Every structure is written in structure tokens, then in C-alpha cells.
Amino acid sequence: MFVIDEQPIGIFRIDGEYFALDNRCPHAGASLAHGIVHGDTVACRIHHWHFCIRDGTYLDESEPKFNVRCFPVRIVGQLVQVQI
Numbered sequence: 001m002f003v004i005d006e007q008p009i010g011i012f013r014i015d016g017e018y019f020a021l022d023n024r025c026p027h028a029g030a031s032l033a034h035g036i037v038h039g040d041t042v043a044c045r046i047h048h049w050h051f052c053i054r055d056g057t058y059l060d061e062s063e064p065k066f067n068v069r070c071f072p073v074r075i076v077g078q079l080v081q082v083q084i
């Protein structure tokens with residue numbers, strides 16, 4: 001987990017590709033970076049809500065208000081850069 005301009009960011013790597021999500025679970029604010037990753041989903045460790053790592057979609061129901069923000073990522077040399 002990293003903080004950029006006061007925004008906590010969870011960085012995930014799937015098959016060599018990097019993704020950046022708002023690290024705060026929309027349910028109660030737990031760290032998604034400390035969640036349980038299966039494929040391209042992450043489950044929050046506290047109450048097990050599931051999110052798509054690729055785009056931040058909340059997967060347990062169709063409730064867009066619980067989606068987490070996803071940020072563009074690019075790799076420059078050995079740096080992972082996140083645009084917020």
C-alpha cells in the first residue's frame with residue numbers, strides 16, 4: 001500500500017500486469033492491499049466483500065456505489081507510476 005497525495009493506493013500484479021485501486025474498502029475502510037487475492041479478484045479480509053482488481057467493480061451484487069476507484073498505471077523502467 002502506498003499513499004499518494006493523501007490517497008491510499010493498493011497495487012496489485014496479475015500475470016505481470018499492474019493495477020492500482022483505492023486501498024480503502026467501501027464497506028468499512030479496511031485495506032484491500034491486505035486482502036485475499038484469487039485470480040483477478042481481491043476479497044477484503046474483514047467482511048469478505050469481493051472486488052475486481054482490473055477495474056474496481058464490486059462483485060457481490062450489482063451495486064455500483066460500492067465500486068472502488070481504479071487508477072491508470074504505467075511502468076517506466078523499474079518504476080510503477082500511478083496517475084491519480
Ligand code: FES
Nearest residue numbers: 025027028044047
Ligand atoms: S471492511 Fe471490507 S468488507 Fe467490510
